[in-house]
Amino acid sequence: MSVRTTTEVIDRFNRAFTEREAGLLADLIAEDCVMESVQPAPRGERVSGREACTRWWTALVDDLGAQFTPEEVIVAGDRATIVWSYRFGDGPDQWVEGVNVMRVTDGRIVEALGFSKTAGEVPLAAESDEA
Template sequence: MQMSETSEVIHRFNQAFQDHDPTAFVDLIAPDCVMESIQPAPDGTRYEGYDANLTFWQALAADRVAHFEVEDTFVMGDRANIRWRFHFGDGGSVRGVSLIRVRDGRIVEALAYSKSPGESAPLPE
């Protein structure tokens, strides 16, 4: 039962970004939800509680220029991994992953990590 509940919550979460529908998050966030965003690197920003997370995700979903492209979703029990690419709208993008935990049909934890530009590793000779 837990896996199908988690799958449904994650489907609705991803769909809210695809549809640019900020209202969809109202019933998806637990009162004690904790989320860590990707910026600023390396630790991101921590958001605690319903209101902080609702505000963050609604603003992100409402943006009609930038958008998420879901690349893959994996659900196991009360947890889900979402691989995504975030398109900034200017042609640039960043790839990342969100690790989500669901309890009682709501998101209680969302930890986001992204790839960032860096130096290339030297190739072995």
């Protein structure tokens, strides 16, 4: 297998969410991946390792009450910036905008740092596993 470019990896990552196909995440996450979510404020949850990151993102993909929409993707070498919107309900105030700063090494995501314009807590699919 040839090594995927940063653009290919991020495109497939985003398609997992827009197509609601968690299987697209397979083989995209590095063993030592670190992900920091936008919640809880102010620093977000830190998730480490392939299995934990894949589980967290799969819960988000599978949450039919929410919708992640990439608005713009900027790739520069091993870095990518994803400007996104996230709708978590039907109401006019049930969405946020944010950005993920991603790093790809050897065709796999090694870092994903999430930041958003969030005034308070936003219910995330991953939190439902804790209940």
